[in-house]
Amino acid sequence: MTSESSPHLEKAHSESSSSPPPFSGTYPILESDIAARVQALESILLEKGLLSSDAIDRVVEAYEKDIGPMLGARVVARAWSDPKFRARLLENAVVACKEFGIGGNQGEHLIALENTQKVHNVIVCTLCSCYPWTVLGLPPNWYKNPQYRSRIVIEPRKTLKEDFGYDVPEEKEIRVWDSSSELRYFVIPERPSGTEKFSEAELASIVTREAMIGVSEVKKP
Amino acid sequence: MLDVSGPAAVPRKNGELVFETPWESRAFGIAVALSERGAFDWEEFRKELISEIKETEKGEFARTGKWSYYDIWTASLEKLLIAKGIITREEMKEGVTQVEASWEHDEATHHHNES
Numbered sequence: 001m002t003s004e005s006s007p008h009l010e011k012a013h014s015e016s017s018s019s020p021p022p023f024s025g026t027y028p029i030l031e032s033d034i035a036a037r038v039q040a041l042e043s044i045l046l047e048k049g050l051l052s053s054d055a056i057d058r059v060v061e062a063y064e065k066d067i068g069p070m071l072g073a074r075v076v077a078r079a080w081s082d083p084k085f086r087a088r089l090l091e092n093a094v095v096a097c098k099e100f101g102i103g104g105n106q107g108e109h110l111i112a113l114e115n116t117q118k119v120h121n122v123i124v125c126t127l128c129s130c131y132p133w134t135v136l137g138l139p140p141n142w143y144k145n146p147q148y149r150s151r152i153v154i155e156p157r158k159t160l161k162e163d164f165g166y167d168v169p170e171e172k173e174i175r176v177w178d179s180s181s182e183l184r185y186f187v188i189p190e191r192p193s194g195t196e197k198f199s200e201a202e203l204a205s206i207v208t209r210e211a212m213i214g215v216s217e218v219k220k221p
Numbered sequence: 222m223l224d225v226s227g228p229a230a231v232p233r234k235n236g237e238l239v240f241e242t243p244w245e246s247r248a249f250g251i252a253v254a255l256s257e258r259g260a261f262d263w264e265e266f267r268k269e270l271i272s273e274i275k276e277t278e279k280g281e282f283a284r285t286g287k288w289s290y291y292d293i294w295t296a297s298l299e300k301l302l303i304a305k306g307i308i309t310r311e312e313m314k315e316g317v318t319q320v321e322a323s324w325e326h327d328e329a330t331h332h333h334n335e336s
Contacts, residue, residue: 034244034292034295036317036320037313038251038295039244039247039320040316040319041295041298041308041316042247042251043316044312044313045251045255045308050260055250055254056247056251057250058254059249060240060246060249063239064240064246128267128270128271128274129290138239140237141290146278146288181263
């Protein structure tokens, strides 16, 4: 791929609303401002009684306020503190996460991947953007970009080093997990040293989203 | 209980936006809410998304390097809803015309009130 690797790809996204998508044959999409299209879509669905504004508001608010990586961080913190919980989490993450009031999404299996001294896990969705919403919220832009989605599978070690500044030790095997509708993964990073006396809440506060995706580790505080 | 406002806080607390524009949040909310109400299976939407992504990667992205995820999301949603007969192209066309007219009206009124 000859496209430039640029962090500004993400910024270009919000300014693109004025340029219509390319039109092709049977493409039903109108060449008009996308904000107008979304507003029109909402109006039509409201008029047909298929949705209420409230219903849409609730979904948006959930992902803006309540559902995000702080949930996953608490799960990780408990896995670090409590070996029995860790075992339950590895056995069945959906059930284990319910202990935190984290609901499952219909038809989705959530799988926790344990990083060890020998194995480093990292997640991706090569085809689109499948991501463990229930514990991490919505994915960051880079996760959805074509670059990450293809590179992490082809050359994971190099990608982690060059794009994320994370030098995975040579002796560790890197496993890349491709997500799908049915299978959502998240990573239990290794617990850094120097945290032996930390409470669960303190542990949760050092777990980053990037570590739970697997593009970095949790640094020693 | 410590307030977890550190690295793994809800993105907005970190200064990062979950949605960069209001229309993105609506497009997201519409798709999820409709699926929750059984208008379509999430897998159907995902299939549409995958094909839209492939097309964009070969097309606009290959040409310009521009990647607009929620444009792709919205296009997928529209395509799916039209394919399932939940909305029609004509309704969308009419709806957009109405929305744009109402925006123009709002602007005109706003300027009038200021003068």
